[in-house]
Amino acid sequence: MINTLIDKYYPEHNELRHILITHSTLVMERAVRICDAHPELGMDRTFVQEAAMLHDIGIVRCDAPGIHCHGTQPYILHGRIGAEMLRAEGLPRHARVCERHTGAGLTREDIVRQQLPWPPQDFLPETWEEQVICYADKFYSKTHPEREKTLEQAERSLAKFGEEGLLRFRHWHEVFEGT
Numbered sequence: 001m002i003n004t005l006i007d008k009y010y011p012e013h014n015e016l017r018h019i020l021i022t023h024s025t026l027v028m029e030r031a032v033r034i035c036d037a038h039p040e041l042g043m044d045r046t047f048v049q050e051a052a053m054l055h056d057i058g059i060v061r062c063d064a065p066g067i068h069c070h071g072t073q074p075y076i077l078h079g080r081i082g083a084e085m086l087r088a089e090g091l092p093r094h095a096r097v098c099e100r101h102t103g104a105g106l107t108r109e110d111i112v113r114q115q116l117p118w119p120p121q122d123f124l125p126e127t128w129e130e131q132v133i134c135y136a137d138k139f140y141s142k143t144h145p146e147r148e149k150t151l152e153q154a155e156r157s158l159a160k161f162g163e164e165g166l167l168r169f170r171h172w173h174e175v176f177e178g179t
Contacts, residue, residue, distance in 0.1 A: 016068040022145040028052035030136035034176045041128045051097040058082025067142045100125045101134040103161035104168040135172040
């Protein structure tokens with residue numbers, strides 16, 4: 001299923017597809033390691049693998065030339081766009097991961113205060129699977145997809161979204177990494 005969807009939306013074997021697959025694979029591997037380390041959380045490992053590989057599928061429709069995205073929509077919308085794509089494919093659970101992984105999730109207040117082009121409602125990761133993928137995603141950028149960020153670098157990237165998201169990320173770090 002994963003390869004079929006990636007082939008459908010990224011038919012050309014170009015730099016954008018390479019970035020998507022490299023980034024998503026690293027996010028998936030980290031999320032699965034955490035899933036395996038925490039059986040007490042009861043995460044669905046297969047779902048984590050699938051959803052992590054699809055969490056950024058919407059970048060293909062965004063305008064972000066620095067990462068070879070030549071679509072028309074603002075990059076901040078890639079999660080919403082991906083969610084629409086996956087709902088159209090009959091994958092509503094996977095779609096939730098897409099729309100809830102921006103920053104450490106977005107609250108209605110974040111959206112209104114920052115005047116983001118999102119519907120004014122909460123888009124926070126709720127399930128353990130949504131949370132672990134959102135958390136793992138913060139350690140890998142698409143600008144340098146092969147590099148893993150340190151905890152401090154991930155926190156600095158999140159700080160621009162506000163203190164509340166940073167606190168959520170730190171809580172996930174305690175739960176998932178035990179530190």
